[in-house]
Amino acid sequence: MKKHNFSAGPSILPQEVFEKASQAILDFDNTGLSLIEISHRSKEFVAVYNKAVALVKEILEVPSTHEVLFLQGGASTQFLMSAINLIKKDNGKAAYINTGSWSTKAAKEAKNFGEVIEVASSADTNHNYIPKGYEIPTDVDLVHFTSNNTIFGTQFQAYPETEAPLVADMSSDIFSKPVDVSKFGIIYAGAQKNLGPAGATLVIVKKDILGNTGRAIPSMLDYQVQIKGESMFNTPPVFAIYVSMLNLEYMKAQGGLKVIAKANEEKAAMLYQEIDNNPSFVNHVAKEDRSLMNVVFLLNDTSRDAEFLDACTAAGISNVKGHRSVGGFRASIYNAMPKESVQALINIMKKF
Numbered sequence: 603m604k605k606h607n608f609s610a611g612p613s614i615l616p617q618e619v620f621e622k623a624s625q626a627i628l629d630f631d632n633t634g635l636s637l638i639e640i641s642h643r644s645k646e647f648v649a650v651y652n653k654a655v656a657l658v659k660e661i662l663e664v665p666s667t668h669e670v671l672f673l674q675g676g677a678s679t680q681f682l683m684s685a686i687n688l689i690k691k692d693n694g695k696a697a698y699i700n701t702g703s704w705s706t707k708a709a710k711e712a713k714n715f716g717e718v719i720e721v722a723s724s725a726d727t728n729h730n731y732i733p734k735g736y737e738i739p740t741d742v743d744l745v746h747f748t749s750n751n752t753i754f755g756t757q758f759q760a761y762p763e764t765e766a767p768l769v770a771d772m773s774s775d776i777f778s779k780p781v782d783v784s785k786f787g788i789i790y791a792g793a794q795k796n797l798g799p800a801g802a803t804l805v806i807v808k809k810d811i812l813g814n815t816g817r818a819i820p821s822m823l824d825y826q827v828q829i830k831g832e833s834m835f836n837t838p839p840v841f842a843i844y845v846s847m848l849n850l851e852y853m854k855a856q857g858g859l860k861v862i863a864k865a866n867e868e869k870a871a872m873l874y875q876e877i878d879n880n881p882s883f884v885n886h887v888a889k890e891d892r893s894l895m896n897v898v899f900l901l902n903d904t905s906r907d908a909e910f911l912d913a914c915t916a917a918g919i920s921n922v923k924g925h926r927s928v929g930g931f932r933a934s935i936y937n938a939m940p941k942e943s944v945q946a947l948i949n950i951m952k953k954f
């Protein structure tokens with residue numbers, strides 16, 4: 603029986619996507635060949651790539667000022683790639699908002715290329731809120747933030763305002779709701795949360811912010827090289843791109859991001875309502891900053907943690923153990939998570 607999968611990543615995708623993907627591994631579009639044994643430059647795969655890019659542009663309403671890429675190396679490579687492409691060689695500066703482990707890692711990579719200014723941080727309370735009311739210097743080459751904090755269960759509801767290129771790690775909330783892409787210099791996301799399997803990284807980059815650093819950029823890390831090569835400077839992650847394309851088709855058929863956002867709001871509301879009303883559980887995140895994707899919660903009586911996990915396992919609920927830096931539990935309820943699975947978790951919580 604299929605489990606209720608609350609994994610934070612790699613994570614749940616629609617069952618229909620898994621079925622189509624397994625078929626393409628055996629025989630891709632009646633070609634008599636597997637998707638993963640054909641050339642990435644074949645007309646069949648180039649059509650897949652072009653469709654994936656076109657669907658990203660359509661679903662996110664990407665303006666013509668921006669390019670869409672499918673790269674490798676995960677969000678973790680984008681930590682340094684965004685920095686090396688934007689921070690000026692001489693006296694370069696970058697502003698970072700520290701909302702947890704991922705933004706800390708991003709800032710660490712940027713330090714290789716210039717001065718990093720931490721303009722705001724939620725470290726004082728173990729990242730259970732999104733900083734507000736901070737000043738961003740005007741003379742920086744980029745402003746970086748993590749839109750959804752997968753580990754700490756917080757999410758930006760409004761984005762930082764700046765004239766500098768705004769760079770966002772949207773790994774865990776891309777495609778969960780509409781976004782005004784025109785406001786961003788770079789949006790990047792590892793595919794494995796809400797888009798597809800691990801192995802592809804979606805990058806949306808504004809063309810006119812590139813080529814201004816005065817530094818030499820290694821080819822694989824140069825967005826301009828990747829744009830020119832249409833993500834095929836080297837062999838792209840063909841399977842991950844294909845499955846992402848299938849999931850993008852699925853999102854479009856669902857009615858797009860407004861419809862998806864509404865479903866996500868409903869699922870998160872169900873779960874937070876149970877946490878708030880059930881005296882056995884607590885969530886320490888500032889209410890207005892709660893993530894709609896990763897719901898973290900604790901048992902008031904932590905001596906019952908193992909008992910709760912056992913009850914979940916018995917009900918076919920998997921991957922609700924919290925990240926080691928927060929403890930307790932985390933239910934990741936990405937787009938593909940059915941309402942029934944959220945209800946199954948709530949039913950177990952009610953018994954506590």
Ligand SMILES: *Cc1c(COP(=O)(O)O)cnc(C)c1O
Nearest residue numbers: 676677678704752771773774792
């Ligand atoms: C999962 C995650 C990452 C790490 O992505 P990789 O693809 O493993 O490098 C980075 N940032 C956020 C917000 C994430 O959720």
